[in-house]
Amino acid sequence: MTLFATGARAASRAGKKASKTFEKTTGTILGFLAKSAREARLEKLDCWTEGKRTKFEQTAFKDSLVQHYQRGVPGNTSHLKCMLLDKPLPRDQVRAAHIWKFCTQGEGLGAFGLVKTDLTNPRNGMLLCTAIEEAFDIKRVCFIYDPMQQALILHVLDPDLLNKRVDPTGTHPETFADLHGKPLHFPAGANNTFAGPYRRILGFHARVSFERAVRAKWITEAQYQQFQDYLTRSGGPDPEREMEDALDELQKLLDVIDDKDEDGDDSDDDD
Secondary structure (H helix, E strand, C coil): CCHHHHHHHHHHHHHHHHHHHHHHHHHHHHHHHHHHHHHHHHHHHCCCCHHHCCCCCCHHHHHHHHHHHCCEECCEEEEEECCCCCCEEEHHHEEEEECCCHHHCCCCHHHHCCCHHHHHCHHHEEEEEHHHHHHHHCCCEEEEEECCCCEEEEEECCHHHCCCECCCCCCCCCEHHHHCCCECCCCCCHHHCCCCCCHHHHHHHHHHHHHHHHHCCCCCHHHHHHCCCCHHHHCCCCHHHHHHHHHHHHHHHHHHHHHHHHHHHHHHHHC
16 A cells, blocks of 8 residues: 555544544534523523513403303302312402413414414413412412323422412412312313313423422422423424424434444445
């Protein structure tokens, strides 16, 4: 083998190693960028903050929820039933809450396969007594879909809530601890289909609520890792998982490139 050929092969191997290093570095950088983009997107989509609380109810929206979820009290128009407590309360103590906040004007709903008009769909709302609605609105509690029960179950994340009573009138003695693990009450849809609140949005709310709980040290990292996210069971897209899937596909592509480089090195060594 000539000196020229030896030098050329050495240069080729050095180039392949440099290319491999570049690909791995690129993968690390892209992974970092994807993670940053994911975090930024999640932060942008998270509409459940103090500054975004809706101060005033919409009468027409509340009436649509009462009808859709059958929360009226026969013979008593001044009272409604909370979907969780499932007991009559004065109408002004049962709040009609938009799950995806009305102040967003529908921005972000596309991430869940929904459109702007779904903002006022009854399934984008819940009728909850004020204490529960306020806790939900700032991610101190969340609802998790249980496929075994086919129900949306309350999960209390902030331990400071557990001993607090949920009924401001004092008529009912239940505390948050009593309601932890209890289901939302709503009728089935036509042909026994699910007609409750949008599970895909509640699933995302649960995700960001659990993340807040970890930061606030309400739960441990181990408890967070055990959290089952049921968002995909609703049939809607998962914004976080889409980002992770895209990153996985990118990593697979980089792995293929690495494998080809390694195969090239082996064939050179055999010559």
